[in-house]
Amino acid sequence: MHASQTITPAATLTTPVLLLMAVATGLCAGSNYFNQPLLHSIAVALNVTDATAALTVTVSQLAYALGLLLFVPLGDKLERRSLASGLMLLAAAGLFISGYAASFSMLVIGTVLTGLFSVAAQTLVPMAATLSAPQRSGRAVGLVMSGLLSGILLARSAAGLLSDLGGWHTVYRAAGCMMVALALALWYVLPASRNPVSMSYGQVLRSLLALAARHPRLRSRTLVGALTFASVSVVLSSTTLLLSGPGFALGDSQIGLVGLLGVAGAMMASVAGRLNDKGWGLATSAACLLLLLVSWGALRLGLASLPWILVGTLLIDIALAGVHIGNQGVIYQLDPQARSRINAVYMTGYFAGAATGSALGSLAWQLAGWRGVCVAGAALGLMAGAALWHDYRLARSR
Template sequence: MAVATGLCAGGNYFNQPLLDSIAAALGVGQSTAAVTVTVAQVSYGIGLLFLVPLGDLLDRRRLSVALMLLAAAGQAVSGLAPSIGWLMVGTAAAGLFSVAAQVLVPFAATLAEPERRATAVGTVMSGLLVGILLARSVAGLLSGLGGWQTVYRVSAVVMVVVALTLWRSLPSSRERHGLGYGGILASMGRLLRDQPRLRTRSVLGAVSFASVGVVFATMAFLLAGEPFGFGDVAIGLVGLAGVAGALMANAAGRLADRGLVQATSGVGAVLLCAAWGLFALGGQVLLAFLAAMVIADMALQSVHVSNQSVIYELAPHARSRVTSVYMTSYFIGGATGSALGSVAWAARGWPGVCLSGLALAVVTVAVWLLDLRVASRAADARQAC
């Protein structure tokens, strides 16, 4: 399951180290090529909102496999795209159906023992993050070997193989609650209304991912230009600096199972602010940029896994719907950060990118403090009862 989530989520990040090559090969500007990053995030968000809730309606094994096969078709379209328009179509399709990853995460939580649920989620999330990191690096390496489209073609084949493996290895799992698709969608609004911490944790995830998304959308432009002058392969390898984040996802799950959810979230939010100070220096110093990547990925996973630990306990009977609400917010945040990063780069270059990312990191700390208050009020209410 960890491998499958990594493949699904990673496919949305292939384009990030390749933007300069895509722009040159398809005869478009850098800003136009960067729109593919936003398209991937927005289409993923749409899938989260309308497809992930099906995990509380349909058999999760069938749903996961079907979505992976459709995502593979989108990657194939991208790998054969003769123009930026076709690349947008393939990117949108792959992003929409790669939400199979977010069907598998609550599936893992359901299959795990209660005392190890957060650890199981952290393990699957580690696989997801490793997939994202390897996606950037493998994309750069394969681009150097066979052109920027190679990674999409290889991904399509591998996703089909993994989907068939899931079909053979996962058990069937289906919720029994009598709701139809319309009822499932309507109930998400009620969950958001009735669960204050679902609201605060969703916003917390969104702004933290937006902060990191700012750099994801622009790092290829920074590293391809002066003073670095990196090619696709080198840019892809830089992404490996964030592998510590994958280790942090697993550690965050274990800390959550020990009752340290709030501390993990708070440390992650503060580290995210610190990372942007290093990113500012990283505009000229590669070592500072690499350190910032490590810290930012660790911070993001600390916040993200602790968020999931909280929301999965709010409504155990509706984990796919809770995931849909939270992850839709999360990836809307990512898409917003990507778009903001592109605008900031065009307007003020790397300093503008750093100011935008830092502002979002400061908001992350503020939302965490708000969640502390909401959690405290909820605890007081339970004691009063």
């Protein structure tokens, strides 16, 4: 029997180990969001327009989606600890390139490399589910995902604060050092584990299509996730433009602090994980999608009122976390031996949705300003609700 099959969940994933995994996933995912509050500073420093600087948001998400497709499925083939640590070290290289970028093209190269390899986060999430006792897998995934979502939100705050202290490069350099340290720490504390099924890389990639074809609820929940994250990404890509504009005239650190509100929303991931363990996953997803639509109403009022922007930001982050954990609670039960590949299918769609939402947000801003942004985001939220209704019908028909 392979060594990974002899490790008991209790010995493998203690709470401190799960917390370390949560911090690592947070840094990995957050590394793709450092640029959001810094867009104007980047544009000025590298002599490009704000619109050109905003392209790095879409580039990072497209690179992340590609990394999900190419590397995350390897969690079902390679030794998982080595895969996660190796990807994190490569992501650190991308961060250092961005941190010392003297031109926009160099920043794009660093952004692409960071996006491709920071998918290490998505090798750790299914590992938490695989190495936990079945009755506690929802809690384990929820805890790690709380770290991931908190990282995305704290990244914007940290980037803004460090930019005021040492320039926009500072956060990339600091994050690169942290990434190396966490990669080494995970190598030390995580057990060696490997899927007992042996496949070639070509077979792994081909099996992604087979899994999507075999499991209708993988397709439906991927669509729900993609549309939800697209809706949220509409606001992520345009809030900085609103808050740095003449109406509010906020600086990098002030814009970054707005993201701190979302950390409370990220804690919803842990709550949602526990609700999934109790069989309330579908109801939680539906309630969070309703909250998503309410958040767009608050954000629409934020055109002339910062408090409404803060309320909308908090609600939209709670909604994103709840829907995402509900989706993972469904897909991880479809085929336990293929969790990394199932996660790759889901997360590729998830971040493809994010990239689409970012692009739509930028387009809506250019065409109709903040009002157009809110219309686009709410429309995507309604589409996510329709996709969840389809998933509900699939669940009932089983």
